[in-house]
Amino acid sequence: MADSTTKRVTSADVARLAGVSRATVSYVLNDTPRQTISPATRDRVLAAAADLGYSPSAAARTLRTGRSDVVLCLLPDWPIGPEVGSMLGELSAALSRHGLTLVVHPGNRADRPMSELWKAITPAAVIAYTEFSDAEIAAMRSAGVALVVAVSRRGRGRVLAVPQELIGRRQAEHLVQRGHTRLGFAYPDDQRVRFFAEPRLAGVRAVCAGRKLPTPVGLTVPLDPAVAGEAVRRWLDTGVTAVCAYNDEVALAVLAGARDAGVAVPGSLAVIGVDDIPPARLSDPPLTTVTTDQVVVGAHLAATVVAAMSGRTGPELPAADIVRVVPRRSA
Template structure:
């Protein structure tokens, strides 16, 4: 019977002592250089020699050991949200991770599938992150925030439609999207407005606040406008079924949740002989390029993320100066873009 060859002796893991010997400096100097400590004067030539020695040996600082010495980690934890892809939110997290890395933070994404809210928080706390940024769709409670802060997290930040008690909040208030779309339709003289409510899992986090914004805009307009929610699956058959009974609904316009649902429904309405915008005005959200290529061109609500201070710099500030009152920063700006479909 054949046997696997015996494992050869393990290659030793390079240490900071090895780097110090190769560079001809002390271990303290290696630590200062590789941790970008600028409080100690070290010549550029020495810094270069240390970095070249570390690169040649394949040395990587031990994050856990560094955390023990510092009393905290440089890890920012991003729990994974169980949500469909949302381009604006994806772009936010991509930029955030890049900016945090430039500030010398280690960014770790953590999947929490199969864990309830309490189990997930305990799992995050075991990693001893210095900060946690929890997106919408990840359940975070005041009790969970307390567990994280007791484990050493200096900043707990939520990203979603509503703040959570005890945490700093980056608020993506979706109500302005629905309100902006409805105000635009009201200005065009429309009074019987449908609002598409996607039936796909996870989208209620966005669609329900948009509906609330639409309802508020209609109620405060003194126009007598009415809003009718319209359940719709992202399927041609679902859009065709809705378009087939459109005239029976008596609607003269629709805010279709976003550009993709708007394009789906607009094509179904046109196939059913409903003229856009003569019979029904259509507004989406997201300002996708494809919406500009349609005929008629799609009216939309353009959304942008903006803060007075870049989010990564804000997180760094909260980590360096913990203990203050929870901060709220509204991120989402909504602007209606009028085109031919309305």
């Protein structure tokens, strides 16, 4: 049972243990510039804070500095797979190097109004993967909250996330370079990821159109070997010799479907996925896939947030340089 009499350790407790003033504790723990504090005093304060387990109050720091150190990332109702998880991890690490703390809220507007979320947390900045109304944007600006919209479907502002169409292009280009002229696209059965799937399919279609190849044959492929096997048979019946899958999970379903249908990969059907998840290296055959350098993506998004907080324009994302094919034996 928790002890209800336990009291929060304060800077006054640290000051008493270290034998210094509260102002000195504040200067040391906040690394305040232009203060003449000896190394011995600084070490004594840090040791006292560590011994007492003292953690400065975030609310007090916000009142003192006039700015929160929290960056709120609002995700739509997306499944948090390995790629999204990796991006969030890299973003968190990059923001921490700027003294900022990442808080992620997955969900959608039906769970809780976005305005309630940012007002409750009072962040320094909001990273959004969804659109905001003009009134919401104006309210954030009035509150001093920097807004970074990572993707936009209305053409407003710069797109900061990796263009999903580029990923589909990379898939199709790899297959076409290997002599395939009739492509298929394995579409996921999870409607939540249409936001990613549709532009990836558009990228595959664009490559085919540019090479004057037939329109890709798109089929929905659930994570079910028997149903995937039917899709594989339909692709072969229409002359498809290579399939771009929405992601590695769907690609693995296509491989399972090919085994179920007795179809050799890559002999009769080549397959390429997206994300380079660990099972992709362990499949039979190992899965060719497209990967994105999430270290660069996280650092870029963090730099954009920091720039937005100071009213500057952030850097350009070198998308073409960080999306690449990982060739293995499936294609």
